[in-house]
Amino acid sequence: DQQVKQNSPSLSVQEGRISILNCDYTNSMFDYFLWYKKYPAEGPTFLISISSIKDKNEDGRFTVFLNKSAKHLSLHIVPSQPGDSAVYFCAASGLGNTPLVFGKGTRLSVIA
Amino acid sequence: NAGVTQTPKFRILKIGQSMTLQCAQDMNHNYMYWYRQDPGMGLKLIYYSVGAGITDKGEVPNGYNVSRSTTEDFPLRLELAAPSQTSVYFCASSYSSGQGEKLLFGSGTQLSVL
Numbered sequence: 017d018q019q020v021k022q023n024s025p026s027l028s029v030q031e032g033r034i035s036i037l038n039c040d041y042t043n044s045m046f047d048y049f050l051w052y053k054k055y056p057a058e059g060p061t062f063l064i065s066i067s068s069i070k071d072k073n074e075d076g077r078f079t080v081f082l083n084k085s086a087k088h089l090s091l092h093i094v095p096s097q098p099g100d101s102a103v104y105f106c107a108a109s110g111l112g113n114t115p116l117v118f119g120k121g122t123r124l125s126v127i128a
Numbered sequence: 129n130a131g132v133t134q135t136p137k138f139r140i141l142k143i144g145q146s147m148t149l150q151c152a153q154d155m156n157h158n159y160m161y162w163y164r165q166d167p168g169m170g171l172k173l174i175y176y177s178v179g180a181g182i183t184d185k186g187e188v189p190n191g192y193n194v195s196r197s198t199t200e201d202f203p204l205r206l207e208l209a210a211p212s213q214t215s216v217y218f219c220a221s222s223y224s225s226g227q228g229e230k231l232l233f234g235s236g237t238q239l240s241v242l
Contacts, residue, residue: 022170
């Protein structure tokens with residue numbers, strides 16, 4: 017059973033517009049959430065994270081929102097750029113030394 | 129450059145062959161991980177290690193073995209390759225685990241079993 021779900025396999029956005037990538041989780045023990053970005057033929061790279069004690073974290077063009085009651089988080093990219101075209105993975109961590117659990121990823125295409 | 133190094137980058141195996149995927153990190157990280165990525169299936173944890181001499185199974189350990197004799201190296205062994213093991217394999221490391229820690233990934237090994 018998937019504990020971290022990214023229900024949109026792909027998303028296409030025009031350059032300059034907002035990209036919104038969504039992620040849902042089922043395990044209420046998760047207390048730390050991360051987004052990773054992956055280009056073809058490369059390993060995933062860390063993008064942004066959020067602790068469960070916050071509901072928003074911002075880093076430049078990237079903002080992650082967390083809604084604990086809905087067990088939902090989203091990544092906003094504003095403005096979207098062609099270089100943002102990649103696969104984005106949502107990941108979650110529980111208490112202690114539990115390894116990260118990843119979603120299936122969403123492929124973002126930013127069209128110039 | 130400091131980071132996670134995986135070798136080889138590509139490999140084709142015949143069914144039943146064995147091989148070892150190498151992973152090394154030079155950041156003195158305690159935690160190391162092996163993930164596999166199948167198309168449309170995200171990253172699934174195969175094995176992980178919290179330090180030299182300690183390994184534990186992840187979500188999909190069957191058909192694989194690992195060892196962690198040093199802090200730097202975490203090789204993944206396939207004993208009898210099967211077509212179901214065709215995938216991209218990523219090694220990752222982190223200083224610790226839990227809140228605030230971020231995994232650093234290698235560039236991956238693309239494995240095909242024919």
